[in-house]
Amino acid sequence: MTTLSPVSVRDGTVPCLAPVSTPAILIRRTEYGDADLIVTFFALRLGKLSLMAKSAKKSARRFAGVLELFTELDIVAGAGRRGGLALLQEAALRNPYPAIRRDPFKTAYASYWAELVNDWMEEGIENAEVFLLLRHVLAALDTGSLTPAALSILFQMRLLRISGHCPHLGRCVICRCDIEGILADMLAVEIARGGVACPGCLPPEAGRHRLSKGTVKQLLWVAGGDLTRAGRMKFSPRALREGQAFLERFVPYHLGRVPRSLKVLHQLRGNDV
Ligand SMILES: [Zn+2]
Known part of the structure; x- marks a missing residue:
């Protein structure tokens, strides 16, 4: 060579x-x-x-x-x-x-x-x-x-950050308040605005897509810092479920289309979204 x-x-x-x-x-x-x-x-x-x-x-x-x-x-x-x-x-x-x-x-x-x-x-x-x-x-x-689901969350969060499309998870996308200071555990997802909203701006009702604060913390953690350390994150089952559902809606919305390979993945999982 x-x-x-x-x-x-x-x-x-x-x-x-x-x-x-x-x-x-x-x-x-x-x-x-x-x-x-x-x-x-x-x-x-x-x-x-x-x-x-x-x-x-x-x-x-x-x-x-x-x-x-x-x-x-x-x-x-x-x-x-x-x-x-x-x-x-x-x-x-x-x-x-x-x-x-x-x-x-x-x-x-x-x-x-x-x-x-x-x-x-x-x-x-x-x-x-x-x-x-x-x-x-x-x-x-x-x-x-690592499980494919955990790797996919790691990959999507880091690629979104690197490419300048990182979701807004540290602050409410409407009033800009700090998510850390909110008492409620569940946050409503506002995909079109690119992140999560506080309960004062958008109530996290059942039926609406939501993220728990614990999941938000784990997503933010794996998006930045050293790759090897981020790659060792042990996602809770809830964070895996919520994070995967959130990112597989967030990415197509901001891409402007559903990637063909994501449709195949959904068909294989049996959740034909
Ligand atoms: Zn707010």
Whole structure:
């Protein structure tokens, strides 16, 4: 594997003079003609990056079957070509995460996270924190060291913060009072305003989506700080239930659509939302 100089990429292609070598996670693959694949990575050094993998479909030897979704690879991205995608020159396996692809639930969660990264991250903007977050949740999903639901809360809260879409959970979205100082345990969720409201502004009636203050605290805790520490959070069963329901409504609302992979996840869980 060649090691080459870093470049800054900001316009959707790779306008560098030399190829770039970087760890990268495969988040999307699309067939292109009879022989080729277009592969989208989230790379440590280049951020989101779409490349043409020539003959990847036709020749089993070309990339030795390593271009599977959610695998972590060492790639060499070629120099950008005028009017076209840069070429994937080399790809060597780092972590195949095989247990994810064997399990439909794990595949659905990984697909959801990959779809959010693909939708929310701009092409060519380096963001090591997103790369390390995606690697962290995929590795834990693969080994089963944490439940998919807990990993998904960790992933969504941190990606929302990094991408500037973090829900407002520390203060009432209407009167701005500090949630910490409220006596009541339940808070009404006001998705359109991006967070929770105090009982004085919006009564947390049955039937309305609600979050307990305990869940709010756990969500805020995992959104920031050190990833390894946040990843050790033991969510209470209630926080898992409430947090998952809240985030899987909050994310589509602010994305402007329901991610296709989230619909699949809901179908698998039997809650066809
Ligand atoms: Zn209020």
